Amino acid sequence: xxxxxxxxxxxxxxxxxxxxxxxxxxxxxxxxxxxxxxxxxxxxxxxxxxxxxxxxxxxxxxxxxxxxxxxxxxxxxxxxxxxxxxxxxxxxxxxxxxxxxxxxxxxxxxxxxxxxxxxxxxxxxxxxxxxxxxxxxxxxxxxxxxxxxxxxxxxxxxxxxxxxxxxxxxxxxxxxxxxxxxxxxxxxxxxxxxxxxxxxxxxxxxxxxxxxxxxxxxxxxxxxxxxxxxxxxxxxxxxxxxxxxxxxxxxxxxxxxxxxxxxxxxxxxxxxxxxxxxxxxxxxxxxxxxxxxxxx
Amino acid sequence: xxxxxxxxxxxxxxxxxxxxxxxxxxxxxxxxxxxxxxxxxxxxxxxxxxxxxxxxxxxxxxxxxxxxxxxxxxxxxxxxxxxxxxxxxxxxxxxxxxxxxxxxxxxxxxxxxxxxxxxxxxxxxxxxxxxxxxxxxxxxxxxxxxxxxxxxxxxxxxxxxxxxxxxxxxxxxxxxxxxxxxxxxxxxxxxxxxxxxxxxxxxxxxxxxxxxxxxxxxxxxxxxxxxxxxxxxxxxxxxxxxxxxxxxxxxxxxxxxxxxxxxxxxxxx
Numbered sequence: 001x002x003x004x005x006x007x008x009x010x011x012x013x014x015x016x017x018x019x020x021x022x023x024x025x026x027x028x029x030x031x032x033x034x035x036x037x038x039x040x041x042x043x044x045x046x047x048x049x050x051x052x053x054x055x056x057x058x059x060x061x062x063x064x065x066x067x068x069x070x071x072x073x074x075x076x077x078x079x080x081x082x083x084x085x086x087x088x089x090x091x092x093x094x095x096x097x098x099x100x101x102x103x104x105x106x107x108x109x110x111x112x113x114x115x116x117x118x119x120x121x122x123x124x125x126x127x128x129x130x131x132x133x134x135x136x137x138x139x140x141x142x143x144x145x146x147x148x149x150x151x152x153x154x155x156x157x158x159x160x161x162x163x164x165x166x167x168x169x170x171x172x173x174x175x176x177x178x179x180x181x182x183x184x185x186x187x188x189x190x191x192x193x194x195x196x197x198x199x200x201x202x203x204x205x206x207x208x209x210x211x212x213x214x215x216x217x218x219x220x221x222x223x224x225x226x227x228x229x230x231x232x233x234x235x236x237x238x239x240x241x242x243x244x245x246x247x248x249x250x251x252x253x254x255x256x257x258x259x260x261x262x263x264x265x266x267x268x269x270x271x272x273x274x275x276x277x278x279x280x281x282x283x284x285x286x287x288x289x290x291x292x293x294x295x296x
Numbered sequence: 297x298x299x300x301x302x303x304x305x306x307x308x309x310x311x312x313x314x315x316x317x318x319x320x321x322x323x324x325x326x327x328x329x330x331x332x333x334x335x336x337x338x339x340x341x342x343x344x345x346x347x348x349x350x351x352x353x354x355x356x357x358x359x360x361x362x363x364x365x366x367x368x369x370x371x372x373x374x375x376x377x378x379x380x381x382x383x384x385x386x387x388x389x390x391x392x393x394x395x396x397x398x399x400x401x402x403x404x405x406x407x408x409x410x411x412x413x414x415x416x417x418x419x420x421x422x423x424x425x426x427x428x429x430x431x432x433x434x435x436x437x438x439x440x441x442x443x444x445x446x447x448x449x450x451x452x453x454x455x456x457x458x459x460x461x462x463x464x465x466x467x468x469x470x471x472x473x474x475x476x477x478x479x480x481x482x483x484x485x486x487x488x489x490x491x492x493x494x495x496x497x498x499x500x501x502x503x504x505x506x507x508x509x510x511x512x513x514x515x516x517x518x519x520x521x522x523x524x525x526x527x528x529x530x531x532x533x534x535x536x537x538x539x540x541x542x543x544x545x546x547x548x549x550x551x552x553x554x555x556x557x558x559x560x561x562x563x564x565x
Contacts (some may be wrong), residue, residue, distance in 0.1 A: 009416065015468045016385035020397060022378040023438040028418070028459035031404045038415035048418075073366045097297075097305050110551060114317070117543050119497030121515045125522060125536050126316040129323065131531065137319060138335045173313065230410045233499045237522050244377075251410050258414045268414045275411040282406035 035275075038268050046265035059269035069270060071245055072253040075160070078247065080228040082164045083171075087224045088217060090172045095179030096205075109180075113173030120170075124237030127166045128153065138197055156246035159239050163247055169233060171227070175220045182216035183209070215288070222285045252275055317540070319433045322554055324348070331530055347534035352395050354531050356509070357517065361538070363429060364514040367502075368495040368542075371433040375442055375491045376484055382438075383446025384476050388458060398447070405440045420505060431505040432498075432513070434478040449475060449483035485553045496542055514539045 042059055046052045061068050098109055115123065130136050131152035140148045152162045186209065194204050232251040235241060241248035253272070258267025297305075323331060326340040326349050351357050386398050409416065416435070417426075425431035453476065461471045478482070499515045506512055512520070518539060521532050 008550035012389055016391050016394070019381040019385035019468075019472070023382045023401065023443065024397070025380075026435065026438040027401060027404055030419070031412070034412040034415035034419050035407050037419065038412050039416060041418075043487060048421075094309060097302060097309070099301065102299065102302065105306075106551075108306045108310055110547075111313050114547070115313055117497075117547055118317075119495055119499060119500050119515050121497075121518050121522075122536055122540060123316075124319045125518060125532065129533065130316055130521070132317060135332060135529070137336060140334075144335075169313070169316075222328065226408075230408055232410065233519075236469055236499075237519055240523070254410075255413070259417070264414055264418065271411045271414055278408065278411060279406045286403065288405070 009084060021276055038275075041265050042272050043266035043269075044265040045263075047262045048264065049262060050266070055265075059266050063273070068245070068248075068253060072115060072248050072250050073273075075245075076229060076231070077246060078160065079164060079167075079231065079247075080225055081162075083167050083228045084221055084224050086164065086168045087175060089221055090168055090218070090222060091175035092179050092213070094172060094176045096181055096209075098176065099180045099183040099195050103154055109173075109177070112176055115170050115172075116174040118170075120233035121237050123166065123170050124234050126221065127162070131162055139223070153239055154243055156243055159243060159247050163238060166238065167228070167231070170234070171224060175224065178220055179213065179216055182213045186212050218288060219285065221257045222281050222288070226278055226281050226285075229274065229281075300427075306454065320533055320536055323529075324537050326530075327531045347530045348538065349512060351531045351534040351538060354528075355517065355521075355563060357514075357535055357538070359510070360512050360514045360517040363540075364496060365542070367429055367432050367513060368492050370429075371437055371495045372488055372491040374433065374437045376487050377440060378438060379442035380446045380450075380477065380480055380484060381472065381486055382443045383448075383450045383480075385474055386443070386447045387450040388453075388455070401438075401443055402440050409436070409500055409504075412420075413500070417504055426505055427508050427511055428505075431512055434500045436498075436501060439491070446480065449480055453479050482553070483548060489550050489553050492546060493543060505551055 034036065038192050041052075042050045043054060043056060045058075054248055094112060098105060098112065109253055118126075131138055133139060133149060133151055136152070143149060151158055153159050190212075191204060191206050194208060199207075230251060230257070231249055235249055235252065239247045241252050250270070251274070254267050254270045257270065258264050322338070322340060325343040325345070326337070327342060327344050327346060330337060330341055343514050382401070386394060420426050420435070425434070457475055457479075458471055461475055466474075497515065498513075499519060502513045502516045502520075506516060514535075518532070520536060521527065521535070
């Protein structure tokens, strides 16, 4: 397709390529090259200390039998399917409260997205301190009120729930901002017309707000899904994957296999599985945004 | 919803979101003895800064702080420069392959570090970039989202300005430097903040690249502290507070630029 030459835009090749060169170099060397290299490694028995042997699809055969792989995959899936809906509900709910332009609203919003600016390491440390078995303030308040202590991070079922809660707590403010963007884009006239027709608040939400927010819900859903599949830091700091293996996720497993057990090829084959999962969701997001990426 | 109800709800959620940070802060002011004694005190009985002093004495925290600062500042400068350059090339020139290059750059979003950490490690080892701060700075310096934001913004700069400069005989780098950069200041601010935030908070890159203490970043050091069998909570809480300071300063100074980035959709950084 021949582009129409727009006013003041020059048809040149060398100059723009020079401007693009640093980015292209970095993308090629540090993303595309390793991605290709990683694909190849997945078919090798590869270790830093020893030699590399081509073993065909043996790594993938091994994956099928690998209980730890399935365990970490299912842990990750449990985490994802808990985090994503809760994040959507929490951030949508919060945006409904915080979307109205009332005095001081900027400050409230700022407090809500403050947690999203902190590193997972810091967030993990803060909550580990709060949820500690003996020294944590939550258990202190529980016992003061006559209840029993809860092993928030040291009992399998609770540890997963705590991680889900902290993740939602951490990400809600960020996605709330997206929902506020979506809400502000809905014309007031829709609600005014509905009001005249005597439509109840709930029906307005159900029949005006929700349908018009559908694209935002999708974006938030996809983004939080990708994030949750990549989860590692928060878990590393809060539970280390424990107790037992109850909160050990895919990324941590790949890290241990590749770097602690020096089975790089096998780790690479697990990464391919993760790449396929994340790639599918990312592609979906890319597809949804295609209008923005296409021309001005 | 009445305004009063709204404010009550807003206040409740504010408490929920800042409570953990406040609690770490209050705890960090308590002497060791008070930290571990029952009944727990909510406000410190004898507030002290001792934990902060010992944080700096212990385990080279100052060095980690400097490393983190060096990485965040240098990487942000590089990212801002090369992303605006790419944004300019992709928005104000017509050339063969432009759209493909743009799509490929955006498509790299599909390959996060988590899925290439194994080959990246081997690559950096072969390039001699393991255990160096440049090994954390350079590889993630080009960010698809930054390029996207820069491109979208530069598209709005009128072509007539560029054209006028060309007629006056200005070279392309002159145009970039004296027309594009000054006019793109708002988006540069946004990219700067998000890049700084991401770099300051990043854990996975240093975790893979750095194994010697000399090059540890703050996040790596904090995670190491937590990993120890006996956690020294008194110092750790103080260190946690200190490591939040740069983020909070940036946040307070540039709050309005955050919103643009937050609503840009799918910000990776």
